[in-house]
Amino acid sequence: MADVTLTIDGQSVTVPQGTTILQAAKMRLGMELPHYCYHPGLSIAGNCRICLVEVEKMPKLVTGCSTQCGEGMVVHTQSARAKEGRGGVLEIMLTNHPLDCPICDQAGECKLQDYYMTVGMHDNHVVFPKVHKKKIVPLPPHIVLDQERCILCSRCVRFCQEITKTNELTIAMRGTHSEIEAAGDGTIDNGYAGNLHEICPVGALTSTDFRFQARVWWLKSHKSVCPGCSTGCNTWVDDRRGEVKRLRARENASVNQWWLCDEGRYGYKSINAPDRLKTARVKKTDATSGTAIGEVWARLKTIAAKKGGFAGIASAQASNEDLFVFRRLVAHMGGVADFRIDDSLTKTQTRVDEILRRADKNPNTTGAKLLGFGDGPGVEAILKSAAEGKISALYVLDADRFDAAGWTDKLRAVRTKIEFVVMHATRECGALDLADVVLPAATYAEKDGTFTNYEGRVQRFWRAIRPIGDARADGAWLATICAEFDAADAALAKPAAAFNAVASETPALGDLRWEMIPAEGALIAPGAAPKDKVG
Amino acid sequence: MDHQTAHKLEPEGDAPRRPVRELTAGEAVYLVEAFKGLGVTFRHFIKNLFNRRELPTVSYPEEKRDYGERFRGRHVLNLREDGTTKCVACMMCATICPARCIEIVAEESPTPAIEKRPKSFVIDGLRCVMCGFCVDACPCDAIYMTGEYDFAEYAREDFLWDLTHLTRRPSLADAPRGYRPRIE
Ligand code: SF4
Ligand code: SF4
Ligand code: SF4
Ligand code: SF4
Ligand code: FES
Numbered sequence: 001m002a003d004v005t006l007t008i009d010g011q012s013v014t015v016p017q018g019t020t021i022l023q024a025a026k027m028r029l030g031m032e033l034p035h036y037c038y039h040p041g042l043s044i045a046g047n048c049r050i051c052l053v054e055v056e057k058m059p060k061l062v063t064g065c066s067t068q069c070g071e072g073m074v075v076h077t078q079s080a081r082a083k084e085g086r087g088g089v090l091e092i093m094l095t096n097h098p099l100d101c102p103i104c105d106q107a108g109e110c111k112l113q114d115y116y117m118t119v120g121m122h123d124n125h126v127v128f129p130k131v132h133k134k135k136i137v138p139l140p141p142h143i144v145l146d147q148e149r150c151i152l153c154s155r156c157v158r159f160c161q162e163i164t165k166t167n168e169l170t171i172a173m174r175g176t177h178s179e180i181e182a183a184g185d186g187t188i189d190n191g192y193a194g195n196l197h198e199i200c201p202v203g204a205l206t207s208t209d210f211r212f213q214a215r216v217w218w219l220k221s222h223k224s225v226c227p228g229c230s231t232g233c234n235t236w237v238d239d240r241r242g243e244v245k246r247l248r249a250r251e252n253a254s255v256n257q258w259w260l261c262d263e264g265r266y267g268y269k270s271i272n273a274p275d276r277l278k279t280a281r282v283k284k285t286d287a288t289s290g291t292a293i294g295e296v297w298a299r300l301k302t303i304a305a306k307k308g309g310f311a312g313i314a315s316a317q318a319s320n321e322d323l324f325v326f327r328r329l330v331a332h333m334g335g336v337a338d339f340r341i342d343d344s345l346t347k348t349q350t351r352v353d354e355i356l357r358r359a360d361k362n363p364n365t366t367g368a369k370l371l372g373f374g375d376g377p378g379v380e381a382i383l384k385s386a387a388e389g390k391i392s393a394l395y396v397l398d399a400d401r402f403d404a405a406g407w408t409d410k411l412r413a414v415r416t417k418i419e420f421v422v423m424h425a426t427r428e429c430g431a432l433d434l435a436d437v438v439l440p441a442a443t444y445a446e447k448d449g450t451f452t453n454y455e456g457r458v459q460r461f462w463r464a465i466r467p468i469g470d471a472r473a474d475g476a477w478l479a480t481i482c483a484e485f486d487a488a489d490a491a492l493a494k495p496a497a498a499f500n501a502v503a504s505e506t507p508a509l510g511d512l513r514w515e516m517i518p519a520e521g522a523l524i525a526p527g528a529a530p531k532d533k534v535g
Numbered sequence: 536m537d538h539q540t541a542h543k544l545e546p547e548g549d550a551p552r553r554p555v556r557e558l559t560a561g562e563a564v565y566l567v568e569a570f571k572g573l574g575v576t577f578r579h580f581i582k583n584l585f586n587r588r589e590l591p592t593v594s595y596p597e598e599k600r601d602y603g604e605r606f607r608g609r610h611v612l613n614l615r616e617d618g619t620t621k622c623v624a625c626m627m628c629a630t631i632c633p634a635r636c637i638e639i640v641a642e643e644s645p646t647p648a649i650e651k652r653p654k655s656f657v658i659d660g661l662r663c664v665m666c667g668f669c670v671d672a673c674p675c676d677a678i679y680m681t682g683e684y685d686f687a688e689y690a691r692e693d694f695l696w697d698l699t700h701l702t703r704r705p706s707l708a709d710a711p712r713g714y715r716p717r718i719e
Contacts, residue, residue: 102625102674103651136647212641212651215626 006073015069020044022051022064025077033077034086034115036201037153038065041258042162048153050093050115052085053077061085086119094120096131096176097202098148106203108216112151131176139168139182142193142262143205147179150204156180156196163259163355164190180204192355194265195258198248209266210246219245222464225451227317227444228264230348230360232453232521235260237268237445237464244268244445244465254520255457261357271443271465275428278469281438289439289470293477296437297484299420300333303392304485310335311382311391314373315398316344316362319449320458321498322474323364323371326397328492329478332485333393338376339368341398341405348454358454363444367452370508370524379407386414394418397474398441399425399432408434424474440471447473448495450517452524458512459521602682607667607714609683610658612701613676619646620702621677624653628669628678636662637669656701660686660694667714682711 005014006024013028022038025031036048046066053064056074061082064075076082093112101107133147157169157180168188172181182188188196197205219238226233226247233256236248247268249260280292287295303310310333314326323339330337348366350359368374377385385391394411396402402411402423408431415421415434423435432438446467452458467473475498482489492498496514503509508524516522561567583590593600602608613621624641642654669678683706688694 102623102627107625136650212624212643215630217630218626 004069004071004073006069006071006075008075009077017068019069020065021053021055021062021067021069021073021075024069025064025075031077033064034111034119035065036111036151037155039155039158039199039258042155042158042199045154045158048093048151049089050086050119052082052089054079054082054085083119086115087122090115090120091122091125093151094124095126096148097151098130100146100149100203104146104149104203105206105211105216106200110203111201133177133179137182137186138208139186139188139193139205140208141187141189142208142266143188143196144208144211145180145182146204146206148204149202150180150200151202152178152180153201155199155201156205159192159196159199160188160190163195164192166190191262191353191357192259194260194262195249199258207246214240214245220464221248222445223250223460223462224445224464225363225459225461226260226264226267227363227451228261228267228361229352229358230316230344230362230365230454231256231356231358232363232451232457232459233260233264233356234459235264239445239465242465244271252520254523255453255459256356259356261355263357268445270427271445273427276468276471277425277427277432277438277440278471280440280470281432281435283436284433289472292437292439293480296422296439297481299436300393300481301484303420304333307392308334309390309392310395311386311393312337312395313341313379313382313397313402314339314368315341315401316360316365316368317398317401318364318368318474319444319447319451319461319495320364320367320371320502321449321492321495322397322478323368323373324498324502325475325478325482325489325492326395327371327373328482328486328489329395332482335393336376336382337373338378338382339365339373340376341379341402341407345369345374360454363451363453366454366456367450367458370452370506371502383407383410383414386411386418389417391418393420394422396421396423396431396435399423399435399438400427400429403429403431407431424477426471439477440469441477442467442471442473446471447475449473449475450495450499453521456508456524457521458509458517458524460517596685599685602684602711604682604712605714606682606684606711607665607670607680608711609660609681609686610663610669610696610701611679611681611707611710612656612698613679614702619644619649620652620656620698621675622653622656622673623649623651623675623677624656625651625674627672627674631668631672632663633666633668634659634662634664636660653698656698658696658701660696661691670714670716673716676716680714681707682713 015024022033034050037045046063051064052061054076137145197207221236224235224237234250234252279286312330344360344362344365347359421435422437424441445464476493479493499514629637636659638657640654644652
């Protein structure tokens with residue numbers, strides 16, 4: 001498409017035809033025009049009018065979000081007229097907006113507060129009473145609506161029309177009495193409702209989950225990746241004093257754009273779960289990390305020395321780094337390993353819907369496959385050879401999933417035939433009774449690492465909080481054990497070292513290195529992913 | 536000023552010193568001066584015994600001193616007419632508090648018009664520096680400081696002033712006014 005050249009605040013910029021003034025200012029000048037109704041992921045409504053700018057030769061101020069750039073346009077965003085216009089719009093918005101800030105969850109990240117400081121700062125001219133509307137309208141299961149706080153930007157309405165296509169919301173009544181209303185039974189259970197409270201620029205839509213949990217200025221945000229399915233949506237993990245309070249979508253045009261699904265968004269609760277495992281266990285009694293590790297390597301060394309027969313079962317919840325160190329251990333023990341404790345492998349390419357969700361509920365199936373875990377005999381076969389007395393030591397890297405996938409009873413049946421069983425777990429589960437040693441594992445929010453999503457995109461996630469109790473990353477435990485066989489393996493406790501070691505051994509990763517993984521993730525082996533099917 | 540610094544401030548080396556007077560013979564005999572001193576003490580004792588109203592000290596705790604209205608004493612959480620606390624758990628006070636001694640947990644209020652209220656509200660009296668910032672920060676006229684200044688307790692836990700203490704401690708009935716925001 002042809003390009004147009006225009007002048008914004010005295011600077012000449014060239015943008016593709018069809019670009020709006022707001023987008024051009026942001027793209028080329030990094031300048032953020034005030035906006036409420038505009039959202040890059042939704043259609044342009046142009047109804048809030050806070051983005052007013054002055055364009056020479058146009059008689060009136062125009063909205064920056066909906067006016068396309070034209071050849072030779074001269075735009076002033078900071079002229080006295082433009083500023084006065086935006087200030088006036090804000091004043092009108094605040095005529096009926098209640099000053100709920102002490103109660104409102106959005107205080108601290110509210111665009112009304114922000115723009116009042118930058119474009120408002122006016123004295124209140126309003127003499128007549130505010131229009132009152134309904135304050136607490138539940139839109140179960142995730143949302144609470146406050147009609148009074150709503151500025152009718154229609155983002156939420158458009159989200160339900162354009163993204164989920166479920167049309168639960170609409171604007172009813174007219175003029176100052178306009179309000180957001182839910183159609184049908186008043187629920188918004190479309191699997192993506194959490195995005196609504198995230199895109200609402202004011203505190204009109206709040207999250208039942210986060211409501212009144214913390215003031216937002218107390219939260220610290222950390223970049224992360226959702227482990228809820230093989231899409232690997234980019235997230236912000238927000239914590240207060242080491243407790244994760246909420247997840248938010250982190251924009252990544254190549255993966256999740258601006259959205260998260262509800263399952264992923266509210267899935268953080270397992271991190272704070274009351275049944276998190278805090279200490280290591282030897283023979284069902286709590287032990288120090290040192291004792292537990294000592295027990296593991298003493299037993300593994302004798303088993304490795306005499307007859308062998310080692311089997312490892314990982315899961316695709318583990319990061320590439322953790323899996324790599326696990327592979328080292330398997331190699332030292334001369335054993336076999338697999339990761340298919342559920343049917344993740346067959347489901348990687350199956351979508352649950354047209355937006356984000358996938359049937360494979362693991363973040364790293366592709367990574368585990370690339371690391372060679374898919375070439376193993378399979379969990380079924382491992383348990384079968386255990387029944388035949390061919391397995392001396394079993395190492396389960398993710399007891400939580402192992403239990404959830406229903407393997408516990410099958411293992412119990414053959415347990416007496418296995419000399420030594422080690423399990424890593426983040427939470428209590430039935431399988432732990434079958435282990436000689438249990439090591440508490442850190443969740444994804446408590447460690448660094450990478451996941452490789454369904455399309456082969458390697459994405460970094462960052463440690464957000466301290467691991468609970470004695471919990472440590474799987475890779476850190478494993479590296480300590482491996483170091484007993486080969487001192488050099490101790491270095492692999494650091495995810496960066498482990499990743500770079502994987503990368504140098506795995507041709508598919510090319511010359512990708514830890515420090516170079518880009519913000520949008522690195523796509524490896526492009527084209528490897530077969531066509532999606534919607535299941 | 537601790538002992539060490541006080542010592543350092545004494546003139547050192549060549550710095551000029553106050554000339555020291557030689558003791559007279561009477562002063563050199565210790566007992567004479569000691570009895571003179573006792574005489575001074577006795578004179579004051581007799582004077583105070585018969586002029587008790589001019590005494591600069593008070594007999595605490597029977598007698599209490601009156602401070603100005605702006606005295607920043609122990610906190611109180613203001614109540615609405617219906618007896619619920621005016622606090623909406625906005626955490627402004629906890630945010631501004633330089634001693635970080637205010638811990639609030641918020642919850643949904645059963646009254647929709649109020650929406651939010653504190654589930655727990657604890658001020659750690661041992662950490663509070665009585666600066667009054669919390670009173671200034673409160674947008675809801677909910678937290679005041681009274682004129683209460685007697686803080687003696689038998690256990691450390693008794694210095695954790697919780698919701699009940701802040702709203703309904705017995706002494707509040709006749710607690711003197713203290714620091715509260717000026718409403719204009
Ligand atoms: S509820 Fe929020 S997102 Fe929806 S129209 Fe109102 S202000 Fe906009
Ligand atoms: S689609 Fe998958 S990765 Fe994305 S938020 Fe949902 S569960 Fe998490
Ligand atoms: S008086 Fe000062 S130190 Fe004490 S609670 Fe209030 S803000 Fe904190
Ligand atoms: S500032 Fe006032 S309303 Fe807010 S939490 Fe403190 S006492 Fe409650
Ligand atoms: S952002 Fe332009 S009109 Fe709303």
